[in-house]
Amino acid sequence: MQRRKFLRTAGVGGAAVAAAGTVAAPAIAQSMPEIKWRLASSFPKSLDTIFGAGEDFAKRVAALTDNKFQIRVFAAGEIVPGLQVVDAVQNETVECGHTASYYYVGKDPTFAFDTAVPFGLNTRQHNAWVYHGGGLELMREFYKDYNMTSFLMSNTGAQMGGWWRKEIKSPEDMKGVKMRIGGFAGQVMAKLGVVPQQLAGGEIYPALEKGTIDAAEWVGPYDDQKLGFNKVAQYYYYPGWWEGSAALSLFVGLKAWNALPAIYKEAVASAAAETNVRSVGKYDVQNPKALRELVAAGTKFLPFPQSVMEACFNAANELYAETVAKNPKFKKVYDSWKPFRNEEVLWFRVVENTFDNFMARQSAANKL
Secondary structure: OHHHHHHOOOOOOOOHHHHHHOHHHHHHHOOOOOOEEEEEEEEOEEEEHHHHHHHHHHHHHHHOOOHHHEEEEEEOEEEEEEEEHHHHHHHHOEEEEEOOHHOOOOOHHHHHHHHHOOOOOOHHHHHHHHHHHHHHHHHHHHHHHOOEEEEEEOOOOOOOOOOOOOOOOOOOHHOOEEOOOOOOOOHHHHHOOOOEEEHHHHHHHHHHHHHHOEEEOOOOHHHHHOOHHHOOOOEEEEEEEEOOOOOOEEEEEEEHHHHHOHHHHHHHHHHHHHHHHHHHHHHHHHHHHHHHHHHHHEEEEEEOHHHHHHHHHHHHHHHHHHHHHHHHHHHHHHHHHHHHHOOOOOOHHHOOHHHHHHHHHHHHOOOO
8 A cells, every 4th residue: 555545545634634625645744743662572583474474564554654653573582471462561561462362361261262262263264253253343342351452463374283292193192291282272182181381482492302391383384394393393293273273463552552643543453454464375385395394304294183183173162162151251252253163164165175175186186
């Protein structure tokens, strides 16, 4: 979007423009205040995908506001640890943060919906729920209790099932495994005997290397290769049934948000939406090459057995029922989310999956 067009159409000073006939965009830009924010990221600088999304967002906001609105991005640990970003936003330590909402299920399991829940939505379906299915309104209502509002700001797409030191042939093989796994999925894994651990990205490799944990999930081939997990665990499973999509959110403190001029609010919303779209494409380009390199280097690339998938699916449904029964906030979101998911799965079965599966068969037969 060109800056002049953005300034003309952002809805600021509409009455004055109508009265005067036309107002030059540069004159409006000159009157805009200079604002500086700090953004705390949950991710290390080494990950140009997830951490880089915060930088892309900040650059876009600056471009849309003639560099009057500057957002400085800080990596995990520079202001607060990676798993304390929401606390920093809530307490007004920083104006905004970029993080995975499901890191904070210890506060309330309802946080999980904004990033991913087990056997949930794929990336397109999640975007549809948030933007057009009532998800954004539901989550923003929930976030008011934490003194913040939210925007989708990046997504990894469907994730892998993580790195394991031993082969998983049945649900029995999962018992006693200490696994780094985030969000609501850790509670599902616990039902199968796994011992879930929540660690920030930069802490996972040392824990795997030292044997503090036996398995770890992060994102997918590109990020996992950068973090070196293949050096300390040989089995790489798929799919990450807990993250058919993994959305990362921009959280903005309500005080900082309410103080913004309307044109800057539009810049934040537009830049976040653009970054959300672009981040998925970046992963889709980088993951295939990284996966080939991992397999060539000796990684054992395996699907979860059907018995494991079914056991996890059943455990997830048990956990949903238990949580709905005792948490009204979770129930309110779940009662909107579940029928939306079910309808989307039916629709994707008709066209999307039929097409994708046909193309997959052609690929397997070397016909592409």
